[in-house]
Amino acid sequence: EAQVTQNPRYLITVTGKKLTVTCSQNMNHEYMSWYRQDPGLGLRQIYYSMNVEVTDKGDVPEGYKVSRKEKRNFPLILESPSPNQTSLYFCASSLMKEGAEAFFGQGTRLTVV
Amino acid sequence: AQKVTQAQTEISVVEKEDVTLDCVYETRDTTYYLFWYKQPPSGELVFLIRRNSFDEQNEISGRYSWNFQKSTSSFNFTITASQVVDSAVYFCALSEVGDYKLSFGAGTTVTVRA
Numbered sequence: 486e487a488q489v490t491q492n493p494r495y496l497i498t499v500t501g502k503k504l505t506v507t508c509s510q511n512m513n514h515e516y517m518s519w520y521r522q523d524p525g526l527g528l529r530q531i532y533y534s535m536n537v538e539v540t541d542k543g544d545v546p547e548g549y550k551v552s553r554k555e556k557r558n559f560p561l562i563l564e565s566p567s568p569n570q571t572s573l574y575f576c577a578s579s580l581m582k583e584g585a586e587a588f589f590g591q592g593t594r595l596t597v598v
Numbered sequence: 599a600q601k602v603t604q605a606q607t608e609i610s611v612v613e614k615e616d617v618t619l620d621c622v623y624e625t626r627d628t629t630y631y632l633f634w635y636k637q638p639p640s641g642e643l644v645f646l647i648r649r650n651s652f653d654e655q656n657e658i659s660g661r662y663s664w665n666f667q668k669s670t671s672s673f674n675f676t677i678t679a680s681q682v683v684d685s686a687v688y689f690c691a692l693s694e695v696g697d698y699k700l701s702f703g704a705g706t707t708v709t710v711r712a
Binding site for chain 2: 579
């Protein structure tokens with residue numbers, strides 16, 4: 486089954502404690518990205534990757550890091566989380582084709598206290 | 599500036615009523631793509647439709663229909679004879695040429711009461 490898998494689904498952490506949210510896709514998609522969803526703002530892109538070792542900032546990259554060492558995996562790293570990073574996070578993948586449908590993971594609800 | 603505007607924050611209807619969700623977008627490109635996604639209470643994002651800028655035909659899929667009007671930069675979504683299972687947040691999104699990301703609207707929460 487074609488899918489994007491994120492882990493964990495729920496995470497509560499304390500300010501400053503480094504964390505990683507994993508994302509893996511099994512569709513051999515080149516393009517992967519991370520979004521955060523906040524009330525009244527919809528989803529906003531944090532980082533994206535067009536291929537292995539090729540990553541770039543999206544609209545709201547501050548406080549986040551990513552890596553793309555393998556085509557299927559695209560982890561999101563918060564080196565020093567802060568309460569304003571409390572949000573619902575989605576990983577997505579798609580073909581590198583204009584207008585391609587994006588496939589989303591099930592989401593990770595992160596709370597930073 | 600927001601590229602996609604969903605002015606309706608919340609809509610509440612009684613079952614079997616029709617509901618129309620507005621989506622207005624902004625782009626300078628002549629080629630672009632518009633999407634609708636559904637987010638049910640369980641939280642996942644479900645793809646509903648994709649439309650490219652050259653195809654202005656309205657589309658119907660069961661109880662769902664979409665009205666794309668380039669003249670008003672709108673891509674509205676209608677649920678006919680709504681059901682409780684239609685309760686969700688609905689997002690409109692735009693993808694522009696050379697940019698594979700989706701620019702989302704703020705979303706419209708639809709509540710269908712039995």
